[in-house]
Amino acid sequence: MEKNNRDFAKLVEIMRILRGENGCPWDKEQNHKSLRQHLIEEAYEVIETIDQGKYKELPEELGDVLLQVVFHAQMAAERGDFTIEDVIQAINEKLLRRHPHVFGDAVIRSADEQITHWENLKKSQEGKKSAIDGVPKELPALLRAYRMQGKAATVGFDWGEIAPVWEKVQEEIQELKEAFDKGSRDGIEDELGDLLFSIVNLSRFLKANPEDALRRTIEKFYTRFIKIEETFAEQERDMRQASLEEMDEIWNRIKAESKQ
Secondary structure (H helix, E strand, O other): OHHHHHHHHHHHHHHHHHOOOOOOHHHHHOOOOOOHHHHHHHHHHHHHHHHOOOHHHHHHHHHHHHHHHHHHHHHHHHHOOOOHHHHHHHHHHHHHHHOHHHHOOOOOOOHHHHHHHHHHHHHHHOOOOOOOOOOOOOOOHHHHHHHHHHHHHOOOOOOOOOHHHHHHHHHHHHHHHHHHHHOOHHHHHHHHHHHHHHHHHHHHHOOOOHHHHHHHHHHHHHHHHHHHHHHHHHOOOOHHHOOHHHHHHHHHHHHHHHHO
16 A cells, blocks of 8 residues: 555656646646547547457556546646545545445445435435436437436336337337438437437346447447458459449358357
8 A cells, every 4th residue: 555655646746747847848738628638538548448358458548547637636736726635535535425335324235226326315415406417418429318318217217127118219210210201301310319319228228338339339340341341452353343232242251250
């Protein structure tokens, strides 16, 4: 623990020097807004590392995220707003407060009960007006819908079983077809949004995160499409001159090989 404290203090001191008079010009120019995108990018690099199973690289990627936290805290300390110690104290207090079943006398028997308890605590202790408050607008749309639906479920706004969820998806598909037949662009967009939202709801009942599922599919598409291009390159052919049926045949062969 003593070594951890020294190492963390060293990180804080390095950041202070980088922001100091003789520090790095780039670091000194940054502010909270300019660093926003860097924090998002570093978080996604952690996700990518986990998805690829490169756990030996995870410490470095997590360190990059930690640097962003220390960076923001240093800028705030320079203005006298708060320090890294305040950040640590805040999260310590929050964890203790939101886990009374571990650090207190409350009884919680399952992860679902904990989620409901957590959301109720946030609403009562943090003054949230709605059960669905607290979902960042900057989240990817699928993930935001998933989180918002989950929060609504903690107060009972949810189906009790999966059967009506399947029915809702089919209903939204039909309504999208009807909007398409009418040629209404606004109607198509509205109904497409409703369909996506219902599929996100279905994903909750299937215990599958829709953002993770879509990212996996995108990665599969990327890998297989690259192989199709490589196939045509090896044959010294222009892919644009091939028929869709021929490309589809190659796609299915690559798909079968990947499953093997």
